Amino acid sequence: MDFKLEKKDINSKARAGTITTAHGEIKTPIFMPVGTAGTVKGVHQHEIKDDIKAQIILGNTYHLYLRPKLDILKSAGGLHKFINWDKPILTDSGGYQVYSLSGRRKIKEEGATFSSHIDGSKHLFTPEYVMDIQRTIGADIIMAFDECTPYPCDYKYAKNSMHMTHRWLKRCCERFDSTEPLYGYDQTLFPIVQGSTYKDLRKQSAEKIASFEREGNAIGGLSVGEPDDEMYEMCEVVTNILPEDKPRYLMGVGTPINLLENIALGIDMFDCVMPTRNARNGMLFTSQGTINIKNKKWENDLSPIDPDGTSYVDSFYSKAYLRHLIISKEILGAQIATIHNLAFYLWLVTEAREQILAGTFYDWKAKMVKQLGQKL
Amino acid sequence: MDFKLEKKDINSKARAGTITTAHGEIKTPIFMPVGTAGTVKGVHQHEIKDDIKAQIILGNTYHLYLRPKLDILKSAGGLHKFINWDKPILTDSGGYQVYSLSGRRKIKEEGATFSSHIDGSKHLFTPEYVMDIQRTIGADIIMAFDECTPYPCDYKYAKNSMHMTHRWLKRCCERFDSTEPLYGYDQTLFPIVQGSTYKDLRKQSAEKIASFEREGNAIGGLSVGEPDDEMYEMCEVVTNILPEDKPRYLMGVGTPINLLENIALGIDMFDCVMPTRNARNGMLFTSQGTINIKNKKWENDLSPIDPDGTSYVDSFYSKAYLRHLIISKEILGAQIATIHNLAFYLWLVTEAREQILAGTFYDWKAKMVKQLGQKL
Ligand SMILES: [Zn+2]
Ligand SMILES: [Zn+2]
Numbered sequence: 128m129d130f131k132l133e134k135k136d137i138n139s140k141a142r143a144g145t146i147t148t149a150h151g152e153i154k155t156p157i158f159m160p161v162g163t164a165g166t167v168k169g170v171h172q173h174e175i176k177d178d179i180k181a182q183i184i185l186g187n188t189y190h191l192y193l194r195p196k197l198d199i200l201k202s203a204g205g206l207h208k209f210i211n212w213d214k215p216i217l218t219d220s221g222g223y224q225v226y227s228l229s230g231r232r233k234i235k236e237e238g239a240t241f242s243s244h245i246d247g248s249k250h251l252f253t254p255e256y257v258m259d260i261q262r263t264i265g266a267d268i269i270m271a272f273d274e275c276t277p278y279p280c281d282y283k284y285a286k287n288s289m290h291m292t293h294r295w296l297k298r299c300c301e302r303f304d305s306t307e308p309l310y311g312y313d314q315t316l317f318p319i320v321q322g323s324t325y326k327d328l329r330k331q332s333a334e335k336i337a338s339f340e341r342e343g344n345a346i347g348g349l350s351v352g353e354p355d356d357e358m359y360e361m362c363e364v365v366t367n368i369l370p371e372d373k374p375r376y377l378m379g380v381g382t383p384i385n386l387l388e389n390i391a392l393g394i395d396m397f398d399c400v401m402p403t404r405n406a407r408n409g410m411l412f413t414s415q416g417t418i419n420i421k422n423k424k425w426e427n428d429l430s431p432i433d434p435d436g437t438s439y440v441d442s443f444y445s446k447a448y449l450r451h452l453i454i455s456k457e458i459l460g461a462q463i464a465t466i467h468n469l470a471f472y473l474w475l476v477t478e479a480r481e482q483i484l485a486g487t488f489y490d491w492k493a494k495m496v497k498q499l500g501q502k503l
Numbered sequence: 504m505d506f507k508l509e510k511k512d513i514n515s516k517a518r519a520g521t522i523t524t525a526h527g528e529i530k531t532p533i534f535m536p537v538g539t540a541g542t543v544k545g546v547h548q549h550e551i552k553d554d555i556k557a558q559i560i561l562g563n564t565y566h567l568y569l570r571p572k573l574d575i576l577k578s579a580g581g582l583h584k585f586i587n588w589d590k591p592i593l594t595d596s597g598g599y600q601v602y603s604l605s606g607r608r609k610i611k612e613e614g615a616t617f618s619s620h621i622d623g624s625k626h627l628f629t630p631e632y633v634m635d636i637q638r639t640i641g642a643d644i645i646m647a648f649d650e651c652t653p654y655p656c657d658y659k660y661a662k663n664s665m666h667m668t669h670r671w672l673k674r675c676c677e678r679f680d681s682t683e684p685l686y687g688y689d690q691t692l693f694p695i696v697q698g699s700t701y702k703d704l705r706k707q708s709a710e711k712i713a714s715f716e717r718e719g720n721a722i723g724g725l726s727v728g729e730p731d732d733e734m735y736e737m738c739e740v741v742t743n744i745l746p747e748d749k750p751r752y753l754m755g756v757g758t759p760i761n762l763l764e765n766i767a768l769g770i771d772m773f774d775c776v777m778p779t780r781n782a783r784n785g786m787l788f789t790s791q792g793t794i795n796i797k798n799k800k801w802e803n804d805l806s807p808i809d810p811d812g813t814s815y816v817d818s819f820y821s822k823a824y825l826r827h828l829i830i831s832k833e834i835l836g837a838q839i840a841t842i843h844n845l846a847f848y849l850w851l852v853t854e855a856r857e858q859i860l861a862g863t864f865y866d867w868k869a870k871m872v873k874q875l876g877q878k879l
Pocket of ligand 2: 665666667669670711
């Protein structure tokens with residue numbers, strides 16, 4: 128993997144860059160649609176590419192490990208070939224999913240034991256095994272195994288957990304660096320900064336993570352319920368420390384406003400289920416604010432879904448029709464809303480990049496944040 | 504509406520023709536994908552046109568009447584505009600849906616009262632009102648309001664019901680002929696032959712229905728549980744009577760084999776939820792037989808879904824991937840399987856037409872029926 132920093136904003140820490148992977152380039156800042164189990168729910172692969180214009184998608188190690196399972200991914204030649212997607216893929220480490228299985232998992236120094244949400248079967252993820260799994264999935268960018276702490280989290284727990292994440296990282300790196308990719312192309316490992324909402328821990332963790340000198344770095348344990356301001360504070364502390372010449376990935380974030388504010392703090396990569404999950408529930412993000420398409424006010428609105436939208440669904444289908452589909456729980460409603468939301472997220476980061484390159488990011492962001500906060 | 508009979512098979516009663524509507528031509532024999540509530544579940548409108556190559560789709564009066572409701576369809580300028588589909592549409596009359604609401608409906612001479620499956624609200628469909636509703640929906644071809652009898656059905660009930668359907672037809676025709684289309688293009692009304700599985704009733708009904716001299720005729724009350732042979736027998740009796748110079752529509756039929764056998768009996772139009780409903784459950788129809796993609800045997804089969812398939816999904820996605828999606832209840836699984844099945848149904852009727860035109864239908868049908876009956 129290679130990262131080229133192309134431009135730094137003068138009024139903020141925002142940056143524009145290019146990541147190059149074995150499966151092509153990623154222009155940053157970028158948003159990565161979440162393809163949990165090897166599919167972005169409700170969207171065909173060619174739609175992800177042509178209509179949404181995604182440059183990289185995310186897969187979930189936990190889900191793919193349980194289904195379709197590793198032997199199938201291996202015989203397919205990795206996730207890219209299994210799902211027929213030839214652009215970059217990033218996989219998370221399963222740390223967040225395991226953390227979400229409260230009551231069904233136990234975290235020890237060795238690793239995390241958990242029972243499957245599908246059939247209750249018991250499994251153990253160790254840092255080493257999670258590296259092996261991600262070698263088998265074959266994503267271009269893979270993530271270290273970490274513990275994602277909840278919010279709120281008491282200081283002592285957060286501190287101990289952070290140190291364990293650091294020890295796990297060492298084990299991840301040792302395993303990763305002593306193994307080869309399975310399918311003939313390079314993979315790279317990103318470590319994850321933890322430390323809950325404690326500035327001193329975040330600082331410590333960022334310094335530790337930076338010291339591993341991997342090709343890119345991630346920030347985890349945010350967007351787990353804390354107020355936005357705390358998220359931005361933590362992000363600010365961490366991006367002041369993480370090296371400038373490597374991409375920074377803020378995991379699981381967030382709303383369109385969250386994206387812009389964190390881009391201003393020097394984040395290059397994002398992923399979040401919000402645009403896809405909310406789409407299925409009828410919530411649309413647009414440049415003018417959010418729309419709850421289930422509201423009665425759209426019942427007879429035959430205007431296009433989003434006149435400013437970049438995807439064909441925005442002009443092809445009307446608000447009234449989309450409302451009818453979502454209210455009727457028709458699959459096509461989820462399909463349309465998902466394409467709309469993801470295309471909007473991709474437009475937003477692409478436009479942010481253009482504004483950074485043009486030196487106009489700061490004012491544009493201020494204007495957009497106001498618009499994006501409106502309810503239509 | 505216009506129907507041109509282009510070719511009659513010499514070894515069977517199969518025919519090839521062209522129906523011309525205000526929204527374009529339909530080459531027969533044809534299969535009409537079911538778009539119950541203004542959407543073919545899981546399929547975008549451009550996919551219905553470009554990937555499935557449907558020439559006409561079907562809407563359900565009962566469902567559209569309940570949701571999005573008539574006022575919205577009217578202000579949109581009809582169903583075509585509401586869903587943005589500019590090719591022909593046929594609507595059923597709601598008779599079949601009301602019949603399916605057993606325990607929630609009551610059929611009297613005046614019409615059928617029923618309570619909505621959505622909110623329990625009470626409604627009355629009379630033959631006249633059903634004409635008005637279908638004027639408002641604005642389909643190119645609309646259906647008479649009939650009673651669909653169950654299988655088995657005792658002779659007396661079937662006979663009385665048939666006569667009521669005939670009386671209802673008179674009321675339908677009177678209302679239809681004394682009203683104008685709402686959106687500036689012509690609509691046409693097809694009457695429906697009933698008579699359960701009794702040859703004498705079917706004969707009587709076909710003669711009665713023919714005497715109304717509408718532009719096309721339909722056969723209802725079949726594919727409700729009777730053995731295939733009884734369906735074919737009834738169809739044979741009826742197509743011997745219905746005029747040759749008008750299209751014949753066999754409602755709610757059926758499997759690929761049913762289509763070919765009924766084409767051989769002189770049927771021109773079909774609709775059925777089978778290709779779409781079964782797709783969502785992982786059952787695929789192919790020219791070599793049926794596939795239950797949930798079966799373990801496909802788990803590691805990385806070959807294309809259907810090497811003979813005409814749609815891009817057939818070669819783009821593998822059996823193992825589709826199986827993974829269906830097993831995981833992922834929306835994309837339903838999307839892929841639905842496009843596959845409908846594209847196959849459209850291929851089948853298009854190929855039947857080619858064979859009829861080439862004078863080779865009879866032998867081709869015999870070969871196909873064997874293949875289609877296989878389980879892969
Ligand atoms: Zn530490
Ligand atoms: Zn009669």
